[in-house]
Amino acid sequence: MRSIYLTVLLCVFVCVTLSAQPSYTANDVVTPYTGNSYYGTNMGYHAPWTDMQLADIAAGGANPNSFGMGCKSLRPALYEHFLEQYGYNIKVQEFRHYESLGLTDNTVFVGFPSNEHKDPTQYCPGTSSEVFKNLYTDIWDNGENGTPINDENYYALYLYKMVHLYKDYVKFWEIWNEPDLDHSGNAFRERGEPGNWWDTNPAPCDFKLKAPAYFYVRLLRISYEVIKTIDPDAYVAVGGIGYPSFLDVILRNSDNPNDGSINGDYPLKGGAYFDVLSYHSYPHIDGSLREWNNDIGGFDYFRHSDAAAFGVIKLKRRFEDVLEDYGYDGDTYPEKEFIITESNIPRVQMGEHIGSDEAQRNFIIKTLVRCQKNDIRQFHIYNLGEGSSADVNLSEFNFMGLYKKLEGVQPYQQEATDGGIAFKTTSTILHGATYDPVQTAALNMPGKVNGAAFKDQNGEYIYVLWAKTKIDQSESVTANYTFPDELGINNLERREWDFSITGDVYTHDSPSLQLTGAPFFLVAKDVLPVEYVTFDAFKQGTDVKLEWVTIAERENSQFILEYKTPGRDFETLTTVQGAGTSILTNYYQYIHDRPLRGKNYYRLRQVSADGQSTIYEIKTVEIEIGDLFTVKPTLANEEILIELYEYREQDIVIEVFDIIGRQRQEAIMLPDENDITLDVRNLEIGHYFLRIEIPTEGFFIRRFVVAH
Numbered sequence: 217m218r219s220i221y222l223t224v225l226l227c228v229f230v231c232v233t234l235s236a237q238p239s240y241t242a243n244d245v246v247t248p249y250t251g252n253s254y255y256g257t258n259m260g261y262h263a264p265w266t267d268m269q270l271a272d273i274a275a276g277g278a279n280p281n282s283f284g285m286g287c288k289s290l291r292p293a294l295y296e297h298f299l300e301q302y303g304y305n306i307k308v309q310e311f312r313h314y315e316s317l318g319l320t321d322n323t324v325f326v327g328f329p330s331n332e333h334k335d336p337t338q339y340c341p342g343t344s345s346e347v348f349k350n351l352y353t354d355i356w357d358n359g360e361n362g363t364p365i366n367d368e369n370y371y372a373l374y375l376y377k378m379v380h381l382y383k384d385y386v387k388f389w390e391i392w393n394e395p396d397l398d399h400s401g402n403a404f405r406e407r408g409e410p411g412n413w414w415d416t417n418p419a420p421c422d423f424k425l426k427a428p429a430y431f432y433v434r435l436l437r438i439s440y441e442v443i444k445t446i447d448p449d450a451y452v453a454v455g456g457i458g459y460p461s462f463l464d465v466i467l468r469n470s471d472n473p474n475d476g477s478i479n480g481d482y483p484l485k486g487g488a489y490f491d492v493l494s495y496h497s498y499p500h501i502d503g504s505l506r507e508w509n510n511d512i513g514g515f516d517y518f519r520h521s522d523a524a525a526f527g528v529i530k531l532k533r534r535f536e537d538v539l540e541d542y543g544y545d546g547d548t549y550p551e552k553e554f555i556i557t558e559s560n561i562p563r564v565q566m567g568e569h570i571g572s573d574e575a576q577r578n579f580i581i582k583t584l585v586r587c588q589k590n591d592i593r594q595f596h597i598y599n600l601g602e603g604s605s606a607d608v609n610l611s612e613f614n615f616m617g618l619y620k621k622l623e624g625v626q627p628y629q630q631e632a633t634d635g636g637i638a639f640k641t642t643s644t645i646l647h648g649a650t651y652d653p654v655q656t657a658a659l660n661m662p663g664k665v666n667g668a669a670f671k672d673q674n675g676e677y678i679y680v681l682w683a684k685t686k687i688d689q690s691e692s693v694t695a696n697y698t699f700p701d702e703l704g705i706n707n708l709e710r711r712e713w714d715f716s717i718t719g720d721v722y723t724h725d726s727p728s729l730q731l732t733g734a735p736f737f738l739v740a741k742d743v744l745p746v747e748y749v750t751f752d753a754f755k756q757g758t759d760v761k762l763e764w765v766t767i768a769e770r771e772n773s774q775f776i777l778e779y780k781t782p783g784r785d786f787e788t789l790t791t792v793q794g795a796g797t798s799i800l801t802n803y804y805q806y807i808h809d810r811p812l813r814g815k816n817y818y819r820l821r822q823v824s825a826d827g828q829s830t831i832y833e834i835k836t837v838e839i840e841i842g843d844l845f846t847v848k849p850t851l852a853n854e855e856i857l858i859e860l861y862e863y864r865e866q867d868i869v870i871e872v873f874d875i876i877g878r879q880r881q882e883a884i885m886l887p888d889e890n891d892i893t894l895d896v897r898n899l900e901i902g903h904y905f906l907r908i909e910i911p912t913e914g915f916f917i918r919r920f921v922v923a924h
Contacts, residue, residue: 237356237364238444241488242452246550249451249492249593251387253321254584255643256289256596258558262622267292267310269627273619274600275317285618285636286643286716290314291323291557291596293393294382296348296374297330304377311385321387323494323557323594325455326375327435328392333370335427339420345427348374351434352473355441365442371435375442383447388555388594390494391439392455395432396462397424403459404503413461417469417476423462430469430476436489437471453492456557458502460534463493467542487542487549492593493535496558499527500569500612519570520685521578521733522666524561528583529590555594559583562612563635565689569612574691574734576616577638577713578682581735584642585668585680588651597639601630632717640716645737646680648673658703664695665731682735691733699727703740709830711737722831745770745824746794749801753818753835756807758846760837762818763805769798771825777806780817794822813839847906847918852896856920858906859891870894871907880904896922 259270276284294307314322328346329335335349348371357366365376379389396403400422405412411422417429425432440452457463466486469476478485499505504527506515532554543549561579565571580597587595601622603614614621618636632640655669655677667681683695699705708724713734715721725747729736751764762777772794779789795802808818816839820832846859858870870892872881880899885892896904899922909915 237441238448241440241484242491242552243484243488243549246491246552247449247451249553251321251593252648253289253387254588254593254595255287255639255647256291256323256557256594257285257287257600257618258291258596258598260599260601262601263624265622265627267307268313270600270622271310271314271317271319273628273630275314275319283630283632284640285600285632286640286647287319288643288647289322289387289594289596290319291325291390293325293328294378295328296326296333296370297328299374299378300330300333304381308381311382315385320385321594322385323388323390323453323555323596324382324386325390325393325557326378326439327455329370329374333374337427339428340426341421343421343426345420345431346425347371347427347431347435351431351438355438364445369438372438372442375439376446379443379446379450383450386450388451388453388492388494389439389443390453390455390557391435391490392425392432394456394458394496395424396457396459398459399423403461405461413459414464417465418462428473428476429465430471430473433466433469433476433486433489434471434473436466436486437484440489451491451553452489453494453555454490456494456496458496458531460531460538463535463538464541466490467538467544485542487539487544490552492553492555493539494555494557495531495535497528497531497556498559498561499524500561500571502527502531504528504530505570517568517688519575519689520687521561521575521582521691522685524570524575524579525582525586528556528559529586532590532592554592555596556587556592557594557596558598559595560598560616560635562615563633564612564615566612566615570689571612571615572691573634576633576635578685578691578734580635580638581642581680581713582666582682584639584646585735588646588670589653589656589668602633634713637717638713641711641713641737644716645678645711646670649678652677658700660700662695662697664693665697667735677740679738679740680735681729681731681738683731683733685733693733695731697729697731701727703727705740707741709739709741711739719829720831721829722833745828745830746772746822748832751820751832751835753837755837755839758810760808760811760816760818760839761805762808762835763803764820764832765804766795766798766802769795769802771797773823773825775804776821776823776829778819778821779808779811781812782815786817786819789818796825811837811839845908845916845918847920850920851923852920853922853924854897855893855895856906857891857893858885858908860885866911869909871909872896872899873905873907875903875905896920897924 257274274285274287329348333348335345335347339345350369353369354366355369355372356364361367365372367373402411403413407414420426443450443452470478470482470485472482505519505523506517509516544552561576562571563573563576599617601619602617603621618639619630619632649670649672652669652671664684666684670678672678683693685691685693705727710722746766747768749765749767753760753762774794775792777789778786780786790806792804816837817834819834821829823829848857868885870883871879874880901922901924903921906918907915
């Protein structure tokens with residue numbers, strides 16, 4: 217069926233070159249989108265930042281401080297009232313800058329007339345409409361005013377002037393933003409319920425446009441005719457809708473201003489005038505994370521990242537069902553393409569909503585993976601920065617952003633959110649890769665595991681896997697997974713959600729993994745730069761000994777031993793020269809002198825000659841207070857030395873007892889002392905015990921022998 221549509225399209229384009237206006241509609245052809253710009257963002261308004269600076273931190277610009285988020289496209293707006301006030305070319309320079317950053321196939325939402333061009337009719341009593349006046353004036357006048365557009369049709373003229381200037385930078389023209397914004401509560405209602413939008417068109421007071429519902433179909437028709445005349449390769453998109461019932465309104469109505477019916481002047485319904493369904497998905501408010509339970513007379517909640525990510529796809533499937541009901545199934549009419557131009561969940565819990573850094577970052581990765589699996593061509597996160605000035609009241613929408621609040625922050629002093637880091641990691645690893653359904657099926661994932669297989673531009677497979685979250689308000693879950701034997705996977709490189717910041721790559725020499733709710737990115741490697749046998753860490757007196765053994769090394773420059781304590785990041789402990797390329801067994805060791813009390817974490821990082829690094833497993837050694845004392849010699853003639861390797865603020869009482877429990881000596885080690893010497897010349901030959909007492913820690917016993 218797709219090949220038939222392409223044949224029709226070629227014929228149609230010939231017709232376009234011979235006449236200014238398209239002689240086809242979306243009932244005839246929708247060109248399959250083949251671009252690769254999944255990773256987009258809404259820019260928002262964040263004074264004192266300019267749009268160019270915002271684009272820099274979205275993509276990563278020339279400014280050395282413009283740490284980018286891996287965005288590949290943007291969703292800016294070009295309002296008519298703005299262009300009328302400042303000139304239609306006011307944003308051309310910005311769009312050129314976007315292109316220079318690799319931000320292509322952008323989505324622009326249009327509409328919002330100037331006061332001079334707004335329809336003054338109060339279709340909703342007491343409220344002005346939001347649409348253009350003269351919508352039903354003829355679109356075309358055959359050049360009577362110097363252009364083929366009728367200048368009295370203000371919406372058509374606005375599109376004509378704007379698209380000519382910006383067509384080289386825009387792939388998707390989104391007609392209005394959330395035109396179905398519901399002011400009545402009726403959009404959610406099911407068929408048969410009073411006021412539902414399935415059985416009756418929304419009244420003008422019910423929704424954002426404050427005009428008859430078929431006026432929106434008129435906007436689509438004008439948009440399709442004008443945009444396709446200027447740029448046949450562009451896509452016309454329904455503008456960021458959220459309700460399947462409103463899609464039904466579009467598909468069952470023509471642009472007839474009387475009643476939306478079909479006649480000679482209004483021959484087609486709304487589905488003929490758009491290529492792409494753009495929708496907005498906020499699972500925390502659309503019902504995806506709860507379900508009514510009659511047994512308890514209340515809701516069961518599913519506020520975790522897997523339910524939220526599935527909610528995004530579930531909404532797409534509901535839209536697909538409506539499209540198929542009207543024949544947009546690839547048989548009767550071409551299938552529509554899908555994009556998402558707003559989506560996220562908050563990283564802070566407010567009210568009953570889901571909300572945590574962990575849930576948001578997991579949601580973003582899982583949703584991006586699911587979008588590519590389900591043929592959603594673009595995903596624009598809401599928002600680039602948190603706390604847009606458009607948000608009058610503090611709400612959960614103030615905590616959705618790739619960066620924390622940008623307003624009031626000097627440009628290029630931004631701070632990334634965990635969700636932003638996860639977004640960038642996904643873009644860094646998966647941009648340019650293609651979802652592979654066959655390899656995904658071959659993973660044979662059990663019910664507790666989800667994920668996908670992708671093939672990158674070099675033909676190498678990338679796997680994204682995670683354990684499915686199940687518990688309300690929890691991201692804690694584990695599941696075991698083993699790659700099937702027939703895939704021949706033994707050596708794996710693992711990258712985690714924060715790879716775009718840390719650059720850390722972990723290795724597994726087994727096809728078996730323990731997964732968590734945080735997705736892993738995995739690449740199978742036939743040959744590892746270092747094949748190691750052991751890496752271990754253990755106490756040796758008051759020190760920690762680290763040792764590792766390799767049986768082969770390939771272009772291995774060095775090892776870096778890294779160390780941390782709880783609540784701190786890993787830091788370099790020491791660097792050890794590697795063996796370069798070797799097939800011999802090599803033994804390495806390092807003594808960490810007197811580490812701190814408590815848990816001490818060690819990991820081994822291998823660095824190849826080309827600068828690539830691989831991280832091996834983490835080892836933990838716990839140092840207790842008793843480990844921080846040394847008593848020497850334990851076979852003494854004249855004196856013994858007691859040393860403590862830790863800062864303290866209290867006196868330490870030291871007592872010497874003989875084997876029948878009599879106290880023979882006592883001494884005090886003051887806070888400014890780290891050692892003390894005891895004279896044992898007056899003690900008889902024999903065995904003795906040292907009792908070392910720290911008031912807040914208890915006491916510790918050490919044994920020594922006097923030999924004289």
